[in-house]
Amino acid sequence: MSTTALINHYATNRATTASAWLKSWLLTVDHKRIAILYLISINVFFLLGGLAASIVRLELVTPQGDLMSADMYNRMFTLHGVIMVFFFLIPGIPSVLGNFLIPLMIGARDLAFPKLNLLSWYLYMGGGLFALCAAVFGGVDTGWTFYTPFSTSYSNSNVVLTIAGAFVMGFSSILTGLNFIITIHKMRAPGLTWFRLPLFIWAHYATSLIQILATPVVAIALLLVLVERVWHIGVFDPAIGGDPVLYQHLFWFYSHPAVYIMILPAMGVISELIATFSRRRIFGYEFVAFSSIAIAILGFLVWGHHMYVSSQSVYSGLVFGFITMLVAIPSAIKVFNWTATLYKGSISYRTPMLYALGFIGLFIIGGLTGIFLSVVAVDIHVTDTYFVVAHFHYVMVGGTMMAYLGGIHYWWPKMTGRMYNEAWGTISALVVFVGFNLTFFPQFIMGYLGMPRRYHVYPQEFQIYHVMSTAGSTILGIGFVIPLVYLLLSLRYGRLAGDDPWDAPGLEWRTSSPPPTFNFETQPIVTEEAYAFQPEAAHL
Amino acid sequence: MANAHDTGHQGGHDREGNYGHISVRTYWVVFGALMALMVLTVAAWYTQKHFVHLPEIVAVGIAVSIAIAKTTLIIYFFMHVKVSSKLTQIFAVSAFVWLMILFVIVMGDYMARGWPPAKGPLSQVPVPISAAL
């Protein structure tokens, strides 16, 4: 085995013709290349979803509906929701960072099923194509939840295409989860026991469990909606004695755990960032690891808190509310342990760390408002108001989005071999943090005061909050564009990163940047626990 | 995931897939049992339909119990769970555990509120199903 063959990695591509180059990407089974395919496509979808959000925010600047019709507004926020949930948040961190890093972190040469991994990407693109077609042909107005009977009988929009997109994307998600689970079980390097794994791996393991256990249920629910829409006959049709609320049960059996598909990998990323930039082993490693599993399991028992006003039984509501509060325990364990890790650590405020600290602050607000919402009485008061909108954006954007950006910055040198511009990185992290809070904090207030979601015309009294929110979203948008520019520029002008720019102990840093096709030149053998920082190296 | 049944692969890896063996005779015995259970379930159905009228819950209970017994036989012997790793066994069981989570919680909700709405505990006059016609 010569080293020259190993250097044939994706960055120094040796394909001579354009078609060979294209083939080497589109038919690759290398997890790192597939991760980069995902990185590009997911960011394109993120930009589209962000564009839809900007249009929604622009409309809301004035209390009148002056930019678009009510119908158009419905289609716009649905487009935003569908794209962001199904094509950015759910696949985001697992498919990009997970795909790239899981084999590297466990010292494997690839995922267990490389071809299946490529298939996942094609399914993702196929699903995305369906959703985009739906948008191009006039959009869909059901909201991302596709509630029956509106979606099956009354909506005059492209429900079929959009649901087909979500359905196909679901299989991509299932196959990714399956691949990760088997990889983590079977491909670990010698000596890498479960309690030596980075917490990123634990988080992805828990995520994958949810993906394979929950996604099929929404797949069948969406399939039944499709059948009902196409043939006008189905199990959710009240006219023949069916119950539309049954759809909500099946939908949220997936879609509540799905929010943990979004946040658990983010928590995994944060554990890595906090450890590296405070140069300490994560405090209470076992607790953080098991809290991921606990969140995944508890996540399956709480879906009814989305259905307090759906005619679900009040007794179910109470039980769901109680179990929902329990989710706060493992979530708080994570937050407390991260904070305890910071204590007496040698903290360096590099860009990824800024994102991580931002994550902790925003996730605390998102999580605590979640506890308010678990209480049936409070929830009924603020159901379908901007309070709920603000809550889940604090978790999804403040949580997942911050971790995604932090993770991209942290592993950018590993993925590309180049360093990004640290000064611009710092600026972008601060701009995103400020923009985010200005966008969503006013929404808590106006939601509590009674501003309902999904309306484009609203009373005068809420205008001040909407203007603040739109101003914030503009700043947030700028905050997302800045990294896009300097990260792309770094590909050409960035300083060469070297194997281990952060002086971090993980296995992914024990190989070249970017890594060779089979990741490691010699099989790594693990002899110590994760996050074994050398004290003398604390010069960063 | 160390396992005690290492088959002695040269490379010193402890991740071999072989945990034992099921004989052809066992397959035939299991097949016989499956056929017997099938006859039993049809017979039970026939009996309760034409001779003894059992409450529906009992009849369904019998049919589903037999189906579960058949499933267990297929999974345990035909699908080699008997001679698989602990992990495979956990995977096999987890699917059914998660199904139970779905079934129990959703049915709990339906029993607490009733469906169709007229059947719920909060309705004052019980309305016969035929009213739905």
Place this chain on the structure above:
Amino acid sequence: MATTPHEHGHNPALLHHFDTPGQQKEAATLGMWAFLVTEIMLFGGIFMAYMVYRWAYPAIWAAAAPHLNTPLATVNTVVLLVSSLTVALSVHAAEAGNKRQLVLLLLVTILLGVTFLGIKFTEYGEKFAHCAGYASPVAWATGGERLAEPECLVPGANFLFPVEALAAEGGVTAAVATAAARPGMKTPHQLFFFLYFCATGLHAIHMIVGITVMSVIAWMASRNRFSPAYFTPVEIGGLYWHLIDIIWVFLFPLFYLV
């Protein structure tokens, strides 16, 4: 593929990213099991709907189920159970390296699968022929015997549950039953037949996939692709086949033996 960095390259069945054949086999088997878990959850959604509505409409279920063809379904159950045996034996034959027996058993399995689909097709055909006004699929194709009493058990705009069966349900007078029984009638009977077509239809799709998989495996076996050291496709294909059987084990009593 570049050269593998490991010295196991001599085994053609061992992929570059695995260390040992055992690790590869274990990964494949576990992967299949994880996939079967997703399949079980997929069907779980339909079973969930079945459970809710059977609980809500027991009398309607009891009235509707006799309109399915129980004898044919019983035959189908036997067919599937036998096919499960042949699959189990074929894995055994592969393990023993008995190629002739392996190919033969796989072909028998495929044949049984096709038989199952044929019987299923006959059942469906009967329902659709009734909707078209003919007594049987054959009569429908040849323009033969018409159906005496109008009946259409395919859910949709033409759905019509027979009047005397409605009346026999209890709690309904003959006049009410006659008034209710018109094409496209909006009653929970449609739910039963809708679930029947969904569940057995989804099962039949899996059956078609299973037959395809088994055909590929049989072809591979005939080309000497397997040995006692490597027969993973036979094993995981078999797992998939058994799962199809298990789904049917539940569908049979729940739809035909109400």
